[in-house]
Amino acid sequence: MINILFAAKSERWDEYEAPLRAALDAHGLNYSLGTDMAPAEVDYIVYAPNSDVQDFAPYTRLKAVLNLWAGVENVVGNETLKVPLTRMVDEGGLTQGMIEWVTGHVLRHHLGMDAHIVNPDHIWDATPPPVSADRPVTILGLGTLGSACGQALARLGFPVTGWSRSPKQIDGITSRHGEAGLVQALTGAEIVVLLLPDTPATENALNAERLALLAPGAAIINPGRGPLIDDDALLAALGSGQVGHATLDVFRVEPLPQDHPYWVHPKVTVTPHIASTTRPSSASRAIAANIQRSEAGETLLHLVDRNAGY
Numbered sequence: 409m410i411n412i413l414f415a416a417k418s419e420r421w422d423e424y425e426a427p428l429r430a431a432l433d434a435h436g437l438n439y440s441l442g443t444d445m446a447p448a449e450v451d452y453i454v455y456a457p458n459s460d461v462q463d464f465a466p467y468t469r470l471k472a473v474l475n476l477w478a479g480v481e482n483v484v485g486n487e488t489l490k491v492p493l494t495r496m497v498d499e500g501g502l503t504q505g506m507i508e509w510v511t512g513h514v515l516r517h518h519l520g521m522d523a524h525i526v527n528p529d530h531i532w533d534a535t536p537p538p539v540s541a542d543r544p545v546t547i548l549g550l551g552t553l554g555s556a557c558g559q560a561l562a563r564l565g566f567p568v569t570g571w572s573r574s575p576k577q578i579d580g581i582t583s584r585h586g587e588a589g590l591v592q593a594l595t596g597a598e599i600v601v602l603l604l605p606d607t608p609a610t611e612n613a614l615n616a617e618r619l620a621l622l623a624p625g626a627a628i629i630n631p632g633r634g635p636l637i638d639d640d641a642l643l644a645a646l647g648s649g650q651v652g653h654a655t656l657d658v659f660r661v662e663p664l665p666q667d668h669p670y671w672v673h674p675k676v677t678v679t680p681h682i683a684s685t686t687r688p689s690s691a692s693r694a695i696a697a698n699i700q701r702s703e704a705g706e707t708l709l710h711l712v713d714r715n716a717g718y
Contacts, residue, residue, distance in 0.1 A: 416456035431696035501687030540565035605718035631683030
């Protein structure tokens with residue numbers, strides 16, 4: 409019998425219990441699944457970092473912790489966690505949702521749609537936008553989400569440059585890495601999409617110096633993590649015109665405080681952390697498949713590198 413503890417908020421259990429059982433059944437696993445188990449009997453924890461489980465030491469039989477979120481910054485540094493930790497990669501929900509959100513906002517800025525949607529002075533400006541081949545896009549972060557979004561944009565004809573900590577080869581994307589590569593990736597970019605993880609090394613990845621590398625009037629799109637942007641530097645760049653617009657889905661403090669200047673800035677679009685989310689049905693299939701791999705002695709998918717922080 410495989411004992412699986414679901415450690416998340418109660419509303420998540422209501423959403424996940426049925427699809428998790430269906431996915432585990434589909435893999436033919438002999439299991440017990442619940443929200444209340446003796447720690448010494450638990451084999452796997454399906455985990456949300458905001459759950460009540462913060463001390464993993466009592467879970468002496470634990471084989472792995474399977475994170476329900478793509479981000480692991482709130483658990484990766486937990487010194488009581490000694491077993492493998494996986495991050496959520498949900499192709500059917502999280503990845504597809506991010507592709508759609510990023511593509512939609514890239515096209516919005518590329519086509520200049522705001523000028524036509526909000527046009528109180530009834531200005532007739534027949535200037536056409538450039539075609540996608542003339543609009544360079546840079547994606548910071550070439551993990552599962554960044555790679556998928558970059559390839560989707562490349563299929564639409566955008567010249568896509570991606571940056572990552574280490575070298576990568578991805579069809580349709582010009583890949584850069586390292587500090588010199590970051591400068592290359594940002595120089596002249598007209599649209600920048602942030603999909604880096606939240607680590608000490610990525611905090612303020614877009615600071616005043618790097619914002620100055622962009623093409624004047626560039627658009628910033630951040631569905632990644634709030635700390636990736638130096639907020640004061642971005643507000644200054646918006647004020648000077650160096651950045652033409654910022655579409656922000658994530659913030660250092662969430663919900664975004666009502667008195668934050670982003671809410672009322674005419675060149676900022678705030679969306680309430682909705683760019684993408686895991687869907688219980690597809691996420692449950694990913695979790696069940698990983699448990700089956702572990703039970704078969706195979707390497708878990710989407711293992712977190714504790715040193716890198718993601």
